Every structure is written in C-alpha cells, then in structure tokens.
Amino acid sequence: MITISLCMIVKNEEAVLARCLDTIHDIVDEINIVDTGSTDSTVEIAKRYTDRVFFFPWTGNFAAARTESFKHATKEYILFLDADDVILEEDREKLRKLKETLDPSVDSVSMFYDAGTDAYGNVTLRYRRNRLVRRDRNFQWKGEAHQYLEVYGKIINENISVTHKKIKHSVGRNLNIYKTRIERGDTFSPRDYFYYGNELRENGHPEEAIKAYDKNIEMKEGWVEDKFYACINKGDCYRALGDSANELASLLQSFKFTGTPRPEACSRIGYNFHKKEQYKHAIFWYDLATRLEPDDNQWSFSYPAYSTWYPHLQMCVCYSKIGDLQTAYEHNELAAKYRPNDAAILHNRKWFEGKVKPIEENKTSAEDEVS
Template structure:
C-alpha cells in the first residue's frame, strides 16, 4: 500500500523562512496545505510557488482552530505538521522519506519525535529539546485542541517514538517579544473564559514568566502545583519557580524549589546543575561539586523538556572551575578536557583555564 503524506501548517508574515521549510518538506510530502491567518507580506505567493495549497483563515486568537482548518483540507493517509520557522536537515529528510515508505500504515496511530526547540547558531548543536507528536494517521477524531500551546489529540494509542525524525526550530529573535505578548493575551482570554485546566494553569504561568512578570508567574505556578499534570511538567514548573525566585532575590525559595525538583526526579540533571550554580555563584566551591558531579553522571531522558548542555558539557565545565579553585588542578584539567570533548562551545575560555591550572600544577 502506498502511503500519502500531507503537510499542514499555519502561517502569518513568514516570507523569510517559509520557502525553506516547504522545499525541505516537498521531498517526502505528497500534499502541502498552508493556512494563512492574515499575512501582509509575500507569504501566500511563496507558498503557492512551492506547490502548496493556500487557505485563508480569519485569525481569532485560537491556534487550534486555525490548525484544524488546515487539517480538514488534508487528503493524505497520514499528516505531518510543521511551523514556518522549522528546519529539516538532509539527514532528517531522508529519515522521514524512509519512515513514510516503511513505517506508516494502518497498524500505527502516531509517531512522536524530538523537537529541537533551540539550536546554537554558532555550533548547530541542539540546546533544548522535547518530544512532540509529529505524524498521525488521518482518521475521524484527529483534532488540535488548545487556543495556545495547542496539542494534537490522536485517536488510538499505538504510538512509536523515532529519534531520527528530528525537526529543528529556528525562530527569528526579532519576533520573540511580539509572540510572547500574543500568547499571553490568548491564554489570559482563555482564563477569563473559565478554562482552569492544569495545562492552562501551567502555560499561563510560563507566559507570565517569559513576559518578565515573575511574581505573578509564581502565583500561577503555585496554583498549578495544587493539581499538577505529568511529573516532567511538574519538574519543569519547579525549575521555573526557582528561576523566578532568583530574579526576585528570594534565595531561600530558589533553593527550596530546586531541592523539591531533585526529590521529584532525581534522574534529571537540570536541577542538580542549577543547585550547583547556586553555590558556585556564592564561591562555595566544595558545596557546588556534589551537585555538578551528580549531573555529570546522568543520561539525557526521552521525556519532557530537556536542557541538552546539562546532560553533556555544562556540569563538567563548572566542575573544572570548582576543582581549580580548590587547588585540585589535575582533576580540573581532566574535567575541562572532558567538557570540550562533550561539545562545550567556549573552547577559548577552556584553553585559558587549562593553561592556568597547568601553570599552578607544575
């Protein structure tokens, strides 16, 4: 059986990046449906030139509604969703094409895959990732839900996770403030309309955090913790609460939230690194070392929001500095070299640190 794959996306004023992602997706998609929510630039023309079907949709502060408009127009057996500022590398394009031919079928409902939400522009390495529903069989009941931070509700539970089907997010920094303002406006409207779901509480708090309203964010996170979602989401909330407290100067609460995060998920590294840095910033080198050492021993999980450097080079970098301050220069050099091996992008500073430790050692 030949599987037809439909791409669906929503766009608005995306002329800088839309052509790129459509060209990348065209190699493995049989149909491309682009929903335009009110562009004033060349976005619709670029989409049509790329071979996409372009649908107009009057924006009404509801991402799920816009995405469902595109979903309803798809005619493929399976759908894949993307955003206009996403990137699919050649390796991932080949993986999607192979999965389409060999994996997609009626014996499966969906595929989740890594969404590399933040990529270092200098090194090209992923710095922040989480798994997302990426492909789904087009069946009755397949719908997007949520006015903002929407999710694809998938009938059936036959799900496969594929690490090779990576999509990278390359947002325009200029748009970040406007998108934060828009998302906060949308979620505040949902709140006024009576949505008190755990998910809405969580993302309301996150949008307040991103808008710099830390005190208000803490209140919403506290409300969320009264009826939290998954453990990984609760863990992320505790990390965010700690960051808000740090910016507000509430150091005791900052540390308390991190200790709570470690108790909840001792196999995750982010809270260990943050607690190590809590002591590091106070030049409490010996107190910081156990937390960095614990983080350095952990493996990157497949669930939840993941800060990739915390599972690779970052803890070793901090360990090297702490050890140097304690006069343990041989160990410091070894930690710095290991941090470099694991992808630390600040090679110049590492070299300087190593040379300094070597001068003290010999």
C-alpha cells in the same frame, strides 16, 4: 508506502517559509498551507510550492487554525510543521525510510522537536511531539496557546528530529492570549497554569509566575512532567528575585515528581551552592548531573546542556577555587568537546598554561606506569 499531507498555518513568514518547504516538499505527497492574514509575500512564496493555499481569519486561537489546516488534508497521514522549522539532511533520510516502511496500522509517530540549538550545533532544548498522524483518526487540537494534538491508540517513537530555527520572537503574544482568557473568566487547567507561568517568567514577571506555578503544583490533576518543570522554573524565578533559600527549596521539591534527580535540577542545585561558595557541595551536584543518562523516550522538555558542557565548565571553576587545578583543567577540556571555541573555555585554557599537565601528557605517564 504511506502517503503524507503536510499541513501548515502561516502569517507573515516570508523570511523562513521557503527554507522550511525546501527541506520537506519532495518527501510529502501534498502541501496544504493555511494563511491567517499575511501582509507580506508569504502567500506568493507558498504558491511556488503548492496550489493548495487556503485562508482562515485569525481568531487568536492556534488550535482552531491548526484544525482548519488539517481539514484540507486528503492523504493517509498528516505531518505538521511551523514555517520556522526545517528537516536536516540526516532526518530527511530517516523520514523517507519511515515513509517507505511504516506499518499503516500506526495511529501516530512521535518525533523529537529540537526547539533550540547553539552555535556549535548542540541541541539546547528537545522534547517529543506527535508529529505524523493518521488522517482518518480525526485527532483534535487543544489549547488556544501552546496547543497540543490529543492523540491515542498505537503510537511509536522515532529517532527523527524536526529542527526549529527561529529568527524572531513574538514577545508577549501568548501572554496576551492567557490574559484575555482570564478576563473572560475561563477556568484554567493545570497545563494552563504551567504555560501561563512560563509566559510570565519569560516576559519578566517572576512573582506572578511563581503564583501560577504553585497553582499547577497544588492541583491533583495534571501531567507530572509539567509539575517537575513548574518546580524548576519556580526556582529560576526565585533566583531572579535573589531568594536563594526558596530557590533551593523549589529545586528539591522537583524530586517529589521524578523520584530520582534529573540534570536540569542537579546543575541548578550545584549553582545554588556555587554562588554561596560551598564548592564541594556544588561539585557533588554538578558531577551527578553528568552521570545521569538521557532518556530518548522522554516526552517532556530536555535541556542537554545541563548534563554535558555546562556542569563540566562549572566544575572547572569550583575545582580551581579549592586548589585542584589539574582536575579543574580536565573538566574545562571536557566542556571543550561540546563548545570548542567558547570564549570562557579558551580563556580558561590559556590561564592553565604552565600550571597543569596537558591531558595527553598525563595519559602517556599513566601508560608508562602500567607497562
């Protein structure tokens, strides 16, 4: 059985740190917590779980802080978490089994990062990260903001999730890091432009975000997945600006980088036609979004809503607009499988009463015809 060091960086995380450690402390063999300047009870909480609490002055560089936390690890493998992450019970069992069975020649194990969930437990944002790595490989952290671990060698993908349960958002923190880098004359990589665009978009600067995304797209270097989402996010910026034509052009541009459509593009294209009351075109794209199978080995962002409840709910509206109430009702019920108490779905269901045949009644009628 392998041994695992948990490595974390924290600052003012008294509200969530115990919640995180309660879900992992009995699986790992060592806990290393690096505090970067807490002024609340974070350090006291950390010391309830480990005597390996260290201090590192915050420099504005996340990669430097994570690298410092890795320096204190002494076990065969390193697992990293943020204070507002948790391991759900199903994933705790999977992680225990992995610890017992992992081939020690593996350099890194990637796991899902469920970075967002809705009120019904549906994952809203998911991507993979190299989560468990061999200590003796000395893999390095890169990036002052939106940092990543530069990993190579024997990597395996596991169906284990780390679930992010954020209760606060550091508005503008990462954007300020990027602006500081610009002021000191740093050269931006394609990845930098992509994440800088994201920060600008999320902080209400769509025009500047579009320029950053275009920089990413224009550069020959860079991860094709970032370029795909640069097109998607650029489309969102144009939508926020009321520019429907450039929104659609940006969404269609994303096909250049994926070859085949993805739900995140299809549902947005559907909505573009939907807003223009071109309902049959909208239905085509929404329907396509529901037919595209997710790839569990995909490393880039995945937003499951765009292939599940969202296009069904939108098709409910579109079919009702063209007078096909029965099909509209059926799509509302498909959306309800994911969000059973959603206010919009319940409102639609009430509106359909007396206007359509319930699904079970239709099923019975079809069975009678067959017999």
